[in-house]
Amino acid sequence: MTTLDPVADSNGKNTWRRWWNSGEDNLQTAQNDANGWYSSMISKVPPFRPRNNLVSVDDNTRYSQLNSEQISSLETEARNAISNRNSSWCWYEDLTEVQSKINSSLGKGGVMSVFDTGSGRCPLPLPAYPIEMQAQYNIHINNSFLLPSASPNEIYHPLPLRTMIASAVKNYYNLPTEKHLYLRKEGNKLLKQKRVLILSLVGWLPEKYEKVTLGEQRSAYYLSQQLAKSLQDQEVSEISSLSFECPLESKELKTVFEECNTLLSNWKNLFYKVDSIFFIGVYHSVPLAVLLAREILQNHQSLGFDTNTYVGLLSIESCLQGYRFWDHSVDANNFNRVINPNADQDYTKAQEAKEKQLFQGLTKNEKEVLSKLKNYRDPDSVEAKLVRKDLDWILFNWDLFRMSLVGKLYDNFMTLSQKLAIDYCHPKIMRNLWCDGAYLDTDLKKPGEIGIPDFKMKTPSFDFQVKIPDDRNFEISLVDNFLLAQNLGYNDFIPLLTLVGPYFISRSFNPNTLPTTLKKQKTTDTKIWLQNIDPKWASKQAFAEKFQEELQDEISSVYNFLEYAQYQTVKNPELINIRSGIYDDDSIYGNFVDCTLRTKNLLIPKHLAMIHHQSDPTSILETINQYDLVWKFHEALSTFLQLRNLPIQDFPKYIHLSTSLHCSSLNITNKDPTRFERDDSETLNRLRQIWEAYQTWDPPTRGLKHLRNILSALSSYRSFSRLLHDVDRR
Template identity: 30%
Template structure:
């Protein structure tokens, strides 16, 4: 109950509380008196002091028993903050105030923040690039950009904070978070990309007769242009400085450097939810920076701008987040003028927001106002383009409760609404508009092995359009039991490389079948055979789900066993390699150079060099890496967003593919919700869809020739994101027959060969996880045939 003077009857006023009120009243009276007695006093002084009080003493509360001291020194009137100033024109006191305000709101994760740069084109930069090309310098170059950091809702939004030139964005952000910066980071990859590491492995140039046939089909309203074609001469050209798709360089005089703009968006997630789903999240500036390196590796004469946004999609509703992103885009509207390429990159739940942003930019900065850039690309990594489903092949029934454990109700509602929006008509209309009104190439990439979402969900296989290209990233490290690497790895010698080491590793025969099957299905989708391949891929996707593919969701029984194995392995290594404990630095480990190494570190690396000389095979290398990783002396980067091949693939998908002759609308394919794999009706459907797919697959006439039967993976370890030398003998060995200028023959020989090979690989298939074991038992229909030829004859007769 309250009295007329608004003082609660059940609250005893603390004397210190009254003292605080009196001090605040005295400050206000003094300001008012000063303003009334001096007509020349700027009115903004009142607002400045009021703002300064709130900014400097946020911990002052009428319910606290003590007052905290101001965090910032008093600013003179001449040092008052002006939003129209640039950061380098501010005083040191103003810079401190600006940074601290942005830091406070940034750490709360309730506001959009972003990093951007302003590349400066100069004659010296052009000259240096030309000299590097003439000297064929193999080092990795980056743009001489000035990076800026801004938080929406703070003064830094109007006056962005300039990141010191001697600091990377990563170091700057780590300092804001008060996180230590890792001393050594190595890129470790053991991956295969399906259906190929390059778009040239499954597309070809369109012949004159094909163009005529396309016009004929269009005239009679027949289906035409199932898939994209390579640009002219793209099949025989690597991405290099003399590629017509990029800026010409070398001895030629450069009048204008090609300007590219990269926009990346990543959303926040509750930590507990993130660990149980995607396991880790990239930083938005990390996606942009990696793609920049891929671009500059192929042509250092590019002028690249970046806008890297991190959105609080977990704590704020998506509509509000989109409004903030739109304001950021409006603020940087000048960046969209006169550019030669525009790229969008998003991860998981930020992909729907990424499409909204692209739609907004196209409509507000180009359509009806300016010409669209010739190269447009959208890349969705691990996209949530369907309703959310968490699969667990266990006896647990209430998996949804575990998923949202330690999450607030608001966070659950926000994330769930994103998944619902991704499958709504509003979102699909946005994708349809982008594909119909622009020549945007959409690349969707995902992991093959997951504990959370299926391949079909992440690749949105219900969306049919030639401009959508799909790729699957296969992490081959799942093929080995932790700390129990195959003994034959001792026979695999390390291949020295200027940027690291590489080792070609044949895949285990017992896992080749599943890779070949997924490869053929993704290849079929990219070639436009949606109706034939999508139904089978949709029903078998859940079988690739397992909790063991995420270290944070491993079943307790398995986790205990792995922990015991690790302790036994660690004790064994400590006894066999006593010198590893003395390692202090890894700067010279296996690398002839390291750009981050200081010259005065040479004396500290003697032990490392001695140890490294003993690492001559893959088995010892993996043991050493796991050992030093355990002692937190190294950070191994091996996620999908760390793989340089993925960025190069996105680059090629955008630059090397031509535009459609005729505009096409997005076609939506309807599939029933994915059922539990243990339901009998689903298992019968798998058998039926497999038969239907193979019956159609043997009729395909546009498949690339698979010259190698053996599938090879590769372990690569590098101190840099980009390897300066690429080994073309690794990866899924698919060589396109369309790489020659003589053309190709349209027949079904390759299709029948692949079906026969599938039958052969089935007999060696022995997967370890529950879902794939069940899938193998369902695929036992292969055992009905004595040979692959008999299988082909049976489905051909149909």
């Protein structure tokens, strides 16, 4: 382990500081040597000429002992390793003042450590993150919303005394107790003047694989920054971050875990008396985050923090429940066991063909490693058992642990049940779906048509709610209500959500997988749009340099600013970049923080439970699957009708539209308390909304159109009262 120097604080207790703090002169030398290289680097690490005079580094090597030539040699070795993507590496940075550092090209700098290099034992201070630069203007345009809520305040309430007593009685008789979490009664700023540690982990993916599955990823450092910004209103005293980039596309999970754990030994001082730890994982780095979280929490005493530390894990587009391929254009008869006796073999061959297409251009090793991700679909697989064991340990043994899973509702790859690991049941696991307004007919190129007001603004920041089109409300209401029910601990709706998920899969929900005809149409539309506005903006490129000041008159209105930003994103992407994806939405990070801090501990610890069902269809076109869906939908309505005390929420939902530079103006922590009625009035309201929304439902994609036809029985009820009479079993 890297040598650490003990320092006594004012109370005489031992704290720790890094040995590099004693080498300020050497740090300044390293920064001066590196400035020329960093000023020319834009988005990736270029190859460096290898050196023959490699520095011999061991656990006792101190940065302050190295001369400038040795430092340069270690930096070259580390950067080459990063460029070659051979090993895991970590970036440490203090993000306490993240908001003021966002627009700085160098910021305060940080410390880099690359596994299997000299920097793995002797971390290297650098003036800036070694890959991404903030050279361009990033404009955040949120055009989205979260289901079933953007904060736990909207669906939970404080624990009533009688519920507490009832839970104690049920526990005495070994009966099921709390189904869901409750809100704390404490104030908002639970981390005021506290210390926070962020650990974000991102696994690399081959470029083509990433584009056709996730669409895109962000760096671990970017995720750390986003979360740090969401913590600003907590008034914390210190935010430290460790951002891990990992070769999960070419190395086994356990191997990468060992690499990260080894790197983590350089940063043990950061855990000393820490008040909160936040983990972030994306897709195949989520299992890694689970393993690393257990390792850290299991050794909390040696690391110097106690069980009063808040711990949260944010899972974005998780692979915890694996994946499979969908093709809604395939003839359903191919997989119909009644018509086709070879249906199972044909299904297997179709999956293998799709996987071969996905893995095209990959190395043999990459194929072997990435193909194991689908094994998470099988709860008895080695991969699933490993993660489930560690997650169960965390959920049962760490009272202040919370897990938030979030994924895109509209996708081309994984269904909502897969990315939300919907079979993993525990009150401390909360789920949200991110809905992109771009797929709900909100075209920002035509702001007037979607009801956005046009007004003057001094800075590029505004906040507005856009109404969801009436012909799209049903699909939102359907998922919203049953996902809410699961977050409240009602697992009866898991089979229905599993069956419904594939209908939200479409190639048109990923710009990298658009069908040829649709792609040509979008290209043509964009070309015409550019031709129409080019005379207006062609000579106005310099406006971007004024973004930090008061906006110039030409772009100071909402409509002109939106048009100008989109125009420059197409014409000059190196100057202006619009951030509007799932990784960029501050409501996701704010909701995650709230779920971790504002929910009360369970009265009685619970183990992780797995729901086993056979609801995953081979094809949404198969008649048997359609009958199954109709029956389960009818059954779900009957079960839903029996629920009481549901939170009263606005309907229809609204798309949250906001623009800002690098941060959102959204504040989700200070809303009015959600109202609850201790009867079935809200349940009836929600069922009525489902019935009414179906009558005007007109979705655009093949899968959703097919779902509309399957659920056409809803249109046969002339009134809601008739539907209610049919599904009411009370």
